[in-house]
Amino acid sequence: MYVAVKGGERAIDAAHAWLAEERRGDPAIPELTVAQIREQMALAVNRVMAEGSLYDPDLAALAIKQARGDLIEAVFLIRAYRTTLPRFGVSRPVDTAAMAVDRRVSATFKDLPGGQVLGPTFDYTHRLLDFALAAEGEVPPAPQAPARDEPVPHVTGLLDRDGLIEGQPRDDTPAPDLTRQPLELPASRALRLQALARADEGFTLSLAYSTQRGYGRTHAFVGELRIGRVAVQVDLPELGFAVEIGEVELTECDTVNQFKGSKTEPPQFTRGYGLVMGQSERKAISMSLVDRALRWQELGEDFTGAPAQDEEFVLSHCDNIQATGFLEHIKLPHYVDFQAELELVRRMRREAVQMQEAAE
Amino acid sequence: MSQPSPPETARRRDWISALAKAPPGRLAALLPDLPAHEMLRAPEIGTVMVQGRIGGTGAPFNLGEMTVTRCSVRLAGGAVGHACVQGRDKGHAARAALADALMQTDAAPRIEAQVLAPLRAEAAQVRASRAAKAAATRVEFFTMLRGEDA
Numbered sequence: 001m002y003v004a005v006k007g008g009e010r011a012i013d014a015a016h017a018w019l020a021e022e023r024r025g026d027p028a029i030p031e032l033t034v035a036q037i038r039e040q041m042a043l044a045v046n047r048v049m050a051e052g053s054l055y056d057p058d059l060a061a062l063a064i065k066q067a068r069g070d071l072i073e074a075v076f077l078i079r080a081y082r083t084t085l086p087r088f089g090v091s092r093p094v095d096t097a098a099m100a101v102d103r104r105v106s107a108t109f110k111d112l113p114g115g116q117v118l119g120p121t122f123d124y125t126h127r128l129l130d131f132a133l134a135a136e137g138e139v140p141p142a143p144q145a146p147a148r149d150e151p152v153p154h155v156t157g158l159l160d161r162d163g164l165i166e167g168q169p170r171d172d173t174p175a176p177d178l179t180r181q182p183l184e185l186p187a188s189r190a191l192r193l194q195a196l197a198r199a200d201e202g203f204t205l206s207l208a209y210s211t212q213r214g215y216g217r218t219h220a221f222v223g224e225l226r227i228g229r230v231a232v233q234v235d236l237p238e239l240g241f242a243v244e245i246g247e248v249e250l251t252e253c254d255t256v257n258q259f260k261g262s263k264t265e266p267p268q269f270t271r272g273y274g275l276v277m278g279q280s281e282r283k284a285i286s287m288s289l290v291d292r293a294l295r296w297q298e299l300g301e302d303f304t305g306a307p308a309q310d311e312e313f314v315l316s317h318c319d320n321i322q323a324t325g326f327l328e329h330i331k332l333p334h335y336v337d338f339q340a341e342l343e344l345v346r347r348m349r350r351e352a353v354q355m356q357e358a359a360e
Numbered sequence: 361m362s363q364p365s366p367p368e369t370a371r372r373r374d375w376i377s378a379l380a381k382a383p384p385g386r387l388a389a390l391l392p393d394l395p396a397h398e399m400l401r402a403p404e405i406g407t408v409m410v411q412g413r414i415g416g417t418g419a420p421f422n423l424g425e426m427t428v429t430r431c432s433v434r435l436a437g438g439a440v441g442h443a444c445v446q447g448r449d450k451g452h453a454a455r456a457a458l459a460d461a462l463m464q465t466d467a468a469p470r471i472e473a474q475v476l477a478p479l480r481a482e483a484a485q486v487r488a489s490r491a492a493k494a495a496a497t498r499v500e501f502f503t504m505l506r507g508e509d510a
Binding site for chain 2: 049050053054055056059091092093094096101102103110116117118120121142148156162168169170171175177178190191193197242244245246247248277289347357
């Protein structure tokens with residue numbers, strides 16, 4: 001028998017009204033604007049855009065405000081909003097070699113064309129709390145230096161020239177789309193990268209770390225990490241040609257990993273790849289390590305049972321909206337299900353007692 | 361990446377891009393008065409799926425979407441303008457489409473001078489300022505003289 005239960009409406013309305021009040025916090029404290037969040041909480045905004053899989057800093061900032069700073073809740077809001085929008089088209093693949101770099105470092109080569117550019121990084125800070133930030137104040141302008149108008153080629157391209165690293169030849173196989181077709185395994189590398197680009201940063205970080213500790217080790221070096229802006233080109237059917245419609249900030253990581261060779265081919269380095277919306281280097285490095293670990297079959301390596309090598313495990317659990325949806329639903333009313341279980345346990349206990357009595 | 365194209369197409373591609381990348385408020389300030397027009401497609405918000413390439417150069421994959429707004433207009437004189445701009449600002453898309461249409465009329469020199477030239481100069485300024493800050497963080501390695509080499 002199924003019994004529908006009503007009666008929660010008044011409580012739910014009151015709960016949401018209180019949520020709005022708690023979200024605002026102490027009214028004596030000035031309210032945050034969406035623009036303030038966008039400008040001053042930029043890395044949170046970037047994370048929400050990357051995992052929400054929608055590049056729009058204003059919307060991500062609004063979602064963060066609405067979610068009271070709960071970034072997974074904010075990602076959820078962005079994903080829900082995205083489903084209401086029509087998709088007008090697909091961009092040309094972005095040209096990351098032509099990126100206007102804010103930051104570009106290589107852990108494998110000291111001297112390289114384009115140089116090591118640190119950019120606005122937390123690296124080399126002392127991680128001491130800066131109490132000066134607790135007081136409001138002007139920030140002195142950042143130093144400037146004459147920019148050299150020179151190309152900043154990919155580091156892996158330099159190794160590729162000598163055949164020391166696996167090539168990544170141009171290929172125009174249409175990309176599968178996780179948001180249009182359900183995930184099917186085995187997944188192509190393109191599909192895995194789409195899933196990882198929107199995957200939870202914490203989950204991806206932990207998996208990547210597990211490979212460094214030996215669970216699917218791939219001996220990764222950061223061949224190159226770059227952050228900057230790339231133009232987005234779209235073919236507009238009404239015009240009949242492609243135009244640049246905007247710019248997005250991206251973080252790209254190319255890892256150089258342990259060798260592969262065979263009887264016919266001399267050993268060469270292999271690669272892992274990470275590309276993430278916004279400035280998000282922890283995620284980009286993690287993504288490239290996990291990408292590389294997932295390639296064990298393609299590269300003829302052994303499956304050691306490591307979680308990061310297990311495509312089904314990684315792809316089925318990396319999405320924090322799927323995960324939180326299933327996880328958190330168990331707190332919602334399950335009265336009928338639980339009633340059935342309760343009946344079952346009572347009957348089993350009754351039968352157990354009867355059997356015991358019969359045996360005595 | 362893009363095929364060789366006639367100079368007309370290249371010029372139009374260039375101005376459409378400058379209009380699309382303009383900060384909406386700036387475009388509104390530079391193009392305050394809108395000519396008489398008919399909306400062929402009222403500003404509409406949607407997304408474009410942005411793709412990357414595996415390893416930067418290999419097969420394409422879907423990175424994620426970005427919000428865009430598109431619009432098409434026809435001026436009283438018949439010129440048709442199109443726009444597809446980043447973000448969700450309908451006024452931005454409408455102004456960009458109108459400017460595209462105006463650039464195909466006698467008003468082109470005026471729009472070029474009053475709207476496009478300042479937009480291009482400001483975009484170049486923003487880009488140069490970031491590039492200069494990045495250049496200041498470029499590491500200039502030098503080798504310390506070590507004892508055994510002396």
